[in-house]
Amino acid sequence: MKAAEKIEIDRRYCKGCMLCRYICPFDVFEPGEQRSDLDYLMPRPARIDNCKVCGLCESNCPDMVLTVVAKEKGKEKE
Amino acid sequence: MNPLAEKYLRKEFLPFLFCPGCGDGMIVQAFLKAVDDLGCIDDLAMTAGIGCSAWIGVYMNVDILKILHGRAIPAAIGLKATRPSRKVVTFTGDGDCLAIGGNHLLHAARRNIDITVVMVNNQIYAMTGGQVAPSTMLGSKTQTTPYGNIEKQLDGCRVAIAAGATMVSRWSTAHLKPLIKAFKTAINHKGFSYLEIISQCPVQTGRYLLGSGSPEFNLQWIKEHCVKEEDPSQWEEIEAQGKIPVGDFLRTERPEFMEEVQRMNRRVKEEQARGGDR
Amino acid sequence: MKKGRIKVMMGNEACGEAALLAGCRFYGGYPITPATEILEFMSRRLPLVDGLCLQMEDEIAALVAVVGASWGGTKAMTATSGPGFCLMQEAIGMAVAVEAPCVIINVMRGGPASGQSTSTAQGDFYQARYGSNGDYSLIVLCPSTAQEMFDHTIKAFNLSERFRIPVIILSDEVVGHIREKVFLPDADQLTLVERKAPTVPREEFIPFQPDTDGVPFMPAFNTGYKCPVISQAKSQSGNRGNAREAAENIRRIVSKIEDHMDEFAEVQVYGDEKAETAFVTFGSVCRAARSAVDMGRENGLALRSVEVKTVWPFPDDLVRRALAGAGRVVVAEMNLGMMQREIERVVRRPEIRIELFSKIGGLYPQPQEFLRFLEE
Numbered sequence: 001m002k003a004a005e006k007i008e009i010d011r012r013y014c015k016g017c018m019l020c021r022y023i024c025p026f027d028v029f030e031p032g033e034q035r036s037d038l039d040y041l042m043p044r045p046a047r048i049d050n051c052k053v054c055g056l057c058e059s060n061c062p063d064m065v066l067t068v069v070a071k072e073k074g075k076e077k078e
Numbered sequence: 079m080n081p082l083a084e085k086y087l088r089k090e091f092l093p094f095l096f097c098p099g100c101g102d103g104m105i106v107q108a109f110l111k112a113v114d115d116l117g118c119i120d121d122l123a124m125t126a127g128i129g130c131s132a133w134i135g136v137y138m139n140v141d142i143l144k145i146l147h148g149r150a151i152p153a154a155i156g157l158k159a160t161r162p163s164r165k166v167v168t169f170t171g172d173g174d175c176l177a178i179g180g181n182h183l184l185h186a187a188r189r190n191i192d193i194t195v196v197m198v199n200n201q202i203y204a205m206t207g208g209q210v211a212p213s214t215m216l217g218s219k220t221q222t223t224p225y226g227n228i229e230k231q232l233d234g235c236r237v238a239i240a241a242g243a244t245m246v247s248r249w250s251t252a253h254l255k256p257l258i259k260a261f262k263t264a265i266n267h268k269g270f271s272y273l274e275i276i277s278q279c280p281v282q283t284g285r286y287l288l289g290s291g292s293p294e295f296n297l298q299w300i301k302e303h304c305v306k307e308e309d310p311s312q313w314e315e316i317e318a319q320g321k322i323p324v325g326d327f328l329r330t331e332r333p334e335f336m337e338e339v340q341r342m343n344r345r346v347k348e349e350q351a352r353g354g355d356r
Numbered sequence: 357m358k359k360g361r362i363k364v365m366m367g368n369e370a371c372g373e374a375a376l377l378a379g380c381r382f383y384g385g386y387p388i389t390p391a392t393e394i395l396e397f398m399s400r401r402l403p404l405v406d407g408l409c410l411q412m413e414d415e416i417a418a419l420v421a422v423v424g425a426s427w428g429g430t431k432a433m434t435a436t437s438g439p440g441f442c443l444m445q446e447a448i449g450m451a452v453a454v455e456a457p458c459v460i461i462n463v464m465r466g467g468p469a470s471g472q473s474t475s476t477a478q479g480d481f482y483q484a485r486y487g488s489n490g491d492y493s494l495i496v497l498c499p500s501t502a503q504e505m506f507d508h509t510i511k512a513f514n515l516s517e518r519f520r521i522p523v524i525i526l527s528d529e530v531v532g533h534i535r536e537k538v539f540l541p542d543a544d545q546l547t548l549v550e551r552k553a554p555t556v557p558r559e560e561f562i563p564f565q566p567d568t569d570g571v572p573f574m575p576a577f578n579t580g581y582k583c584p585v586i587s588q589a590k591s592q593s594g595n596r597g598n599a600r601e602a603a604e605n606i607r608r609i610v611s612k613i614e615d616h617m618d619e620f621a622e623v624q625v626y627g628d629e630k631a632e633t634a635f636v637t638f639g640s641v642c643r644a645a646r647s648a649v650d651m652g653r654e655n656g657l658a659l660r661s662v663e664v665k666t667v668w669p670f671p672d673d674l675v676r677r678a679l680a681g682a683g684r685v686v687v688a689e690m691n692l693g694m695m696q697r698e699i700e701r702v703v704r705r706p707e708i709r710i711e712l713f714s715k716i717g718g719l720y721p722q723p724q725e726f727l728r729f730l731e732e
Binding site for chain 2: 381382384403404406408410412413414416417418420421422423424425426427428429430432446447450454575577578580581582583584585586587588593595
């Protein structure tokens with residue numbers, strides 16, 4: 001079963017549209033408190049343990065700023 | 079930026095000029111995914127006109143000619159004609175393609191010239207602030223129809239089919255998987271391919287026509303209003319419910335324009351060599 | 357003595373012959389009297405040299421396809437008349453903005469609007485220079501004979517490649533349709549100019565950074581340069597520019613031409629260079645003016661005709677020199693006074709009135725009318 005090592009959001013170009021939260025089937029994201037360099041409130045992957053690395057957030061992001069890094073095979077339970 | 083972005087974007091032009099949550103950015107990524115799968119980035123030559131969607135190709139590492147409103151298709155023809163091995167792709171919008179550019183769509187489809195026209199349909203003139211477009215729903219109160227739009231919508235897919243296109247599809251930003259597949263089919267299709275994408279415009283269509291400027295609301299609206307239906311005889315019923323048919327509508331083959339030109343040139347030169355009339 | 361052959365042909369055909377010799381391999385066009393012969397000629401001849409002639413759906417598509425072909429790496433041309441020239445104006449500005457070499461022929465006819473399709477006129481003199489929006493410059497050549505239709509077309513292609521601009525050949529119905537002897541040089545007798553390809557690899561290439569002559573290097577599409585070419589006001593990187601960058605780029609695309617006029621500006625003087633009375637003419641009117649000069653000489657009247665061959669950028673210095681010592685200046689043109697304004701601007705001697713011999717309505721000025729005008 002896949003799990004996420006980390007979810008990176010490029011703060012240089014995130015526009016806070018929250019479509020990652022909308023599209024995520026596993027309720028990983030919620031609105032955060034940090035602002036991006038473009039001054040938008042960024043999402044926060046609050047429940048990264050829920051992430052199954054389905055890739056929907058990464059492929060739907062309208063600014064291509066989101067990257068899901070999967071845990072290496074064998075380390076998913078860490 | 080994500081790995082696909084690192085690989086293919088023109089980074090010195092970032093950020094995308096698109097509004098937060100705009101479908102155009104999603105289309106950039108979907109297209110690059112298709113291009114990555116095909117490995118064809120070096121063969122691409124792109125053209126574009128004016129409007130939000132015209133900027134889609136500018137952010138990619140490709141040769142792109144972005145010129146006048148409505149005139150991307152003749153520029154694409156000029157590029158294709160001078161080297162038919164190019165894969166020519168044009169990103170256009172509902173205004174750029176169906177209003178000012180309508181004439182050029184007709185004739186490119188009629189010629190069945192091997193280019194791909196991707197019409198990003200957000201049902202409004204977004205770049206200029208939200209005026210009515212040929213694709214805007216009846217009754218809509220836009221910046222230029224403050225009392226309600228009284229004009230019937232023009233359906234680009236029906237127009238393309240009638241004009242002679244040999245590949246016609248419509249998907250949306252809520253259908254990225256079939257959209258990526260359609261991109262690949264269109265790029266490889268030998269003939270004129272017309273690919274329409276229903277795309278959210280939270281700032282204009284969303285705020286003025288649908289009641290909310292939230293990107294999530296607007297993408298959800300698209301998901302709910304697009305119905306997969308590939309049988310044209312069922313379209314009217316779907317449209318009567320206020321919904322939009324999506325799917326791969328047409329894929330056929332007939333003589334492609336540049337191949338016919340080359341065949342003709344060969345024949346003419348042979349006849350001349352044999353001493354025939356000029 | 358150049359090697360070649362002499363053929364009798366129509367001015368429009370001579371233009372086509374020259375285009376092919378210059379290396380034009382794409383023609384986008386639309387039928388319009390009195391330029392249609394050029395489109396028809398190219399449709400017959402381009403397939404024989406592996407070129408493509410496309411009759412497009414309108415004149416706008418014709419010129420835009422030409423610009424696409426130019427960025428595709430091919431020399432390309434279109435031809436039209438007044439109404440089609442109007443339609444092309446936006447695209448002319450665009451060709452300037454994206455620095456695409458191309459050649460546009462306007463075989464002028466009676467205007468305004470549909471005007472007189474089969475009659476001659478010279479009413480597009482200013483439109484050729486100022487028809488598009490914003491600040492820009494380009495080169496406009498005016499042939500007066502079928503031979504000049506040939507020569508100017510070769511020159512137009514060379515100048516378009518040299519400066520990366522649309523070059524306009526401003527002809528008229530008389531010159532387009534007249535049939536006369538044209539000397540066609542053999543291909544190896546011609547000097548042809550090609551646009552400069554980039555000399556650095558892609559990583560170092562800045563699309564709109566000029567060479568020392570103000571003209572950037574031009575890669576063809578799909579040669580690895582991934583060039584962003586937009587028609588918005590731009591910076592050197594090709595992206596939309598800020599105010600300073602936009603202004604800089606606009607100044608450069610004007611000065612790249614206007615600082616180098618010595619390379620192409622041409623004014624000829626026919627008749628007595630020191631004659632008191634000078635006609636100033638362009639295009640087909642040069643022919644009648646020459647006959648008037650000859651008639652005048654037979655009657656003991658010294659006349660000169662100043663023929664402006666490159667009307668834009670207007671060759672102020674050459675015209676001033678050609679009119680030096682003239683006490684009477686008559687601009688003869690088939691419009692209500694357009695080049696007249698340029699001559700007024702250029703000849704700033706208050707003692708001379710710049711007179712206008714104007715002929716409109718599709719009527720061509722006869723040589724004896726020039727002399728009658730002088731008497732009145």
